[in-house]
Amino acid sequence: MTDQRDSRPGDPPGFSHVDASALLLALPDPLLLITADGAAQLNPAAQAALTGGTPEPSGQPDWAALFTPEAAAALRGPLEAALAGQTARASVVLRPGASVTLVTAAPAAPGPDGEACALLHLRQTPEPLSTALDFMDGLGLGVAVQGRDTRILQVNASATRILGLSEAQLAGRDSMDPRWRAIHPDGLPFPGDTHPSQVALRTGQTVRDVPMGIYRPGSDDWRWLHVTALPHTPPGQDTPEQVTTVFADVTDRYRMEADLRGSEQRFRSLVEATTQIVWDAHPDGTFLPPQPGWEAFTGQSEASYSYAGWLNAVHPEDRARTTECWQRATLTRQPYLVEHRLRRADGTYVPMQARAVPVIDDGGQIREWVGTHTDMSDVREAQQALIDLNADLERRVQARTLDLANVTRFSTLLLTAAGEGIFGLDLRGVTTFANPAAARMLGYSVERMIGAPQHALVHHHHADGREYPLHECPIHQTLQDGQTRRVEHDVMWHAQGHAVPVAYVVTPTHDEAGVVSGAVVMVQDTTERERAQAQLRDVIENLERSNQDLEQFAYVASHDLQEPLRTVGSYTELLVRRYQGQLDPRADQYLHYMQDAVIRMRSLIQDLLGFARVGRQETPLERTDLHALLRAAEQNVRATLEQGGGTLEWHAPHAVLGQPSLLLQLLTNLISNGLKFHAEDRAPRVQVHSELDGEFVHVTVQDNGIGIAPEYHTRVFDIFQRLHRRETFAGNGMGLAICRKIVEFHGGRIWLESTPGQGSTFHLTLPVAPTPQ
Numbered sequence: 001m002t003d004q005r006d007s008r009p010g011d012p013p014g015f016s017h018v019d020a021s022a023l024l025l026a027l028p029d030p031l032l033l034i035t036a037d038g039a040a041q042l043n044p045a046a047q048a049a050l051t052g053g054t055p056e057p058s059g060q061p062d063w064a065a066l067f068t069p070e071a072a073a074a075l076r077g078p079l080e081a082a083l084a085g086q087t088a089r090a091s092v093v094l095r096p097g098a099s100v101t102l103v104t105a106a107p108a109a110p111g112p113d114g115e116a117c118a119l120l121h122l123r124q125t126p127e128p129l130s131t132a133l134d135f136m137d138g139l140g141l142g143v144a145v146q147g148r149d150t151r152i153l154q155v156n157a158s159a160t161r162i163l164g165l166s167e168a169q170l171a172g173r174d175s176m177d178p179r180w181r182a183i184h185p186d187g188l189p190f191p192g193d194t195h196p197s198q199v200a201l202r203t204g205q206t207v208r209d210v211p212m213g214i215y216r217p218g219s220d221d222w223r224w225l226h227v228t229a230l231p232h233t234p235p236g237q238d239t240p241e242q243v244t245t246v247f248a249d250v251t252d253r254y255r256m257e258a259d260l261r262g263s264e265q266r267f268r269s270l271v272e273a274t275t276q277i278v279w280d281a282h283p284d285g286t287f288l289p290p291q292p293g294w295e296a297f298t299g300q301s302e303a304s305y306s307y308a309g310w311l312n313a314v315h316p317e318d319r320a321r322t323t324e325c326w327q328r329a330t331l332t333r334q335p336y337l338v339e340h341r342l343r344r345a346d347g348t349y350v351p352m353q354a355r356a357v358p359v360i361d362d363g364g365q366i367r368e369w370v371g372t373h374t375d376m377s378d379v380r381e382a383q384q385a386l387i388d389l390n391a392d393l394e395r396r397v398q399a400r401t402l403d404l405a406n407v408t409r410f411s412t413l414l415l416t417a418a419g420e421g422i423f424g425l426d427l428r429g430v431t432t433f434a435n436p437a438a439a440r441m442l443g444y445s446v447e448r449m450i451g452a453p454q455h456a457l458v459h460h461h462h463a464d465g466r467e468y469p470l471h472e473c474p475i476h477q478t479l480q481d482g483q484t485r486r487v488e489h490d491v492m493w494h495a496q497g498h499a500v501p502v503a504y505v506v507t508p509t510h511d512e513a514g515v516v517s518g519a520v521v522m523v524q525d526t527t528e529r530e531r532a533q534a535q536l537r538d539v540i541e542n543l544e545r546s547n548q549d550l551e552q553f554a555y556v557a558s559h560d561l562q563e564p565l566r567t568v569g570s571y572t573e574l575l576v577r578r579y580q581g582q583l584d585p586r587a588d589q590y591l592h593y594m595q596d597a598v599i600r601m602r603s604l605i606q607d608l609l610g611f612a613r614v615g616r617q618e619t620p621l622e623r624t625d626l627h628a629l630l631r632a633a634e635q636n637v638r639a640t641l642e643q644g645g646g647t648l649e650w651h652a653p654h655a656v657l658g659q660p661s662l663l664l665q666l667l668t669n670l671i672s673n674g675l676k677f678h679a680e681d682r683a684p685r686v687q688v689h690s691e692l693d694g695e696f697v698h699v700t701v702q703d704n705g706i707g708i709a710p711e712y713h714t715r716v717f718d719i720f721q722r723l724h725r726r727e728t729f730a731g732n733g734m735g736l737a738i739c740r741k742i743v744e745f746h747g748g749r750i751w752l753e754s755t756p757g758q759g760s761t762f763h764l765t766l767p768v769a770p771t772p773q
């Protein structure tokens with residue numbers, strides 16, 4: 001430090017009126033007014049710089065106490081010079097490590113008591129090191145100055161920010177401090193003695209751009225640094241005195257690079273997974289080796305694919321198009337996209353999609369083209385399959401549409417053509433459709449019916465004029481419970497006000513979920529049917545009446561004929577007894593004929609009477625055991641059985657409901673016919689069976705006789721119907737007529753089956769007797 005003593009220049013005339021005290025107080029530089037006895041007064045800047053801002057309690061401290069002893073010693077000379085009226089300067093270091101301060105000591109006006117005064121003006125000059133630190137700070141670079149023992153002497157603001165530690169935390173820390181956590185890019189630890197600063201101190205060589213990961217405790221993260229250590233060896237020394245470590249925070253760049261590496265890897269695996277070939281080309285489009293993917297696929301040698309040779313692997317038909325596309329892409333710098341067939345090493349052509357994109361560098365120039373060839377076989381096959389599938393689907397849809405159209409047309413035809421009236425109803429009972437027959441039947445137009453509440457329009461009253469409440473309406477009930485209903489007798493009301501007798505079926509309709517959605521009603525106008533039924537009833541009544549009349553007549557006739565016949569018979573008998581042998585032989589013959597005729601007539605009349613009597617007796621029907629009846633019948637035909645050597649067998653364990661006497665007559669007739677009409681060559685045999693058939697007992701009477709030709713199977717049941725001459729088989733032809741009448745009187749049926757020459761089977765049904773309680 002050197003003293004500079006200048007002679008005091010005269011006050012410049014222009015400043016004489018300025019109040020110097022105000023100026024001195026406002027000056028940003030530290031300023032001290034010191035009296036000859038050493039007491040100092042400080043302006044605010046001096047207080048900040050020398051006392052940390054707090055004024056001395058005594059008010060006027062001794063000036064020397066404000067400086068370090070070294071600084072005070074350096075200032076003593078200039079101060080004395082100033083008190084003596086001279087301006088003097090000195091450069092001092094106010095605190096260890098601080099930059100150099102230029103101090104100017106100037107004589108001041110004497111104090112109130114006339115004592116000499118001096119002004120000390122402190123001007124801190126920027127230190128080269130701190131300027132450098134600030135400069136680095138401006139670049140965002142961290143700087144730390146470390147001593148020989150690697151203790152940190154000084155850091156700039158960027159260093160504290162990057163390392164996440166305050167200046168105080170960093171001051172004095174050395175490289176071996178265990179609190180450092182540092183790693184290499186591969187994650188391995190970075191020991192303190194290998195830190196660039198250590199190495200630079202040891203070797204005296206600059207260590208440049210060492211990547212280092214360092215843990216930042218404040219934000220609990222890792223930062224990546226590029227560290228350069230510059231050793232400082234003072235002239236004339238062998239070993240470095242200090243080391244300046246400069247570091248840049250490259251974390252963001254690292255991350256970006258890592259991301260880039262990741263995405264590049266992803267891209268590569270994507271390419272490998274989805275494509276067959278990856279290739280690159282020069283900016284001008286030339287294709288040069290090595291292209292391992294291309295070689296492997298096409299089998300072309302480097303020499304044969306270089307430049308335009310690759311085109312030879314493209315199918316001849318696709319070459320022109322491919323060249324054109326590639327030229328256009330390289331000229332316009334637009335992505336290249338073309339499909340062509342590429343010859344594989346085995347000689348087959350594979351459909352390929354070729355794509356390439358230009359890679360543009362920072363200057364906007366094409367650096368290279370990167371291209372891929374993708375095997376499209378699978379895609380093509382899938383596309384074809386899809387096309388086939390679509391076509392098939394289309395066909396099926398068309399067929400289905402046609403079916404539906406047919407069904408719809410058919411339904412419409414059916415609805416239109418149907419003779420029956422057909423309505424559709426929704427859940428509210430509103431008519432949703434009606435066919436022309438329905439409209440015709442009820443005298444409305446189809447349009448009038450659709451949309452109208454069906455019950456209120458055509459079904460509002462019963463046939464007898466009573467009101468028809470909706471809840472009684474079977475159609476409405478079907479809408480409620482989904483049950484199909486058939487109604488035989490009801491009326492619907494014609495538009496002109498008269499009732500139309502109808503029979504109808506209500507069927508519920510369902511939606512896709514199976515829930516009742518409405519109903520379809522098929523209505524038949526029963527006017528005609530009822531008229532026909534009424535006519536039929538009349539005819540039946542008439543027939544029954546005339547039948548009764550006829551029966552009455554037959555009964556009365558046969559009954560009344562008996563009396564005169566008896567008279568004729570008695571007199572014939574008398575004539576025979578008195579005059580037989582007295583007249584000539586012819587007269588005797590005549591008398592014999594008369595007797596025969598009387599006998600026959602009597603038998604005829606009795607048969608007729610028997611026929612007419614069937615059902616006339618009001619005897620109640622009773623449970624009748626077939627087995628017992630057959631035993632009685634057997635008694636009746638005993639004589640015939642004995643004479644003709646015939647047999648009668650039965651198995652008839654059932655009981656029927658009927659008049660026992662009539663039933664006995666029925667079975668006796670059938671059995672005796674079976675015995676009577678027997679074949680010449682075999683003994684007659686009659687078998688009777690019964691079996692249960694619902695509410696009836698089915699009885700069969702089977703014989704092995706002469707049989708009956710099919711054309712007589714019905715006629716034999718008519719009255720007086722006989723198939724043989726009386727001389728061959730006796731009888732009046734009334735037996736089967738009486739049998740039919742008896743069976744029908746009991747509510748049953750009679751019929752026969754027969755094979756002429758083999759035998760006949762008579763079938764009859766009789767009501768089964770209720771099981772006794």
Ligand code: ADP
Nearest residue numbers: 673674677716722723724731732733734735736
């Ligand atoms: P008939 O009183 O003469 O027997 P039926 O009414 O009993 O009269 O029978 C009518 C005719 O049906 C008989 O004349 C006979 O020709 C024929 N016929 C009835 N039963 C039998 C039978 N079991 N086998 C063959 N013919 C029969």
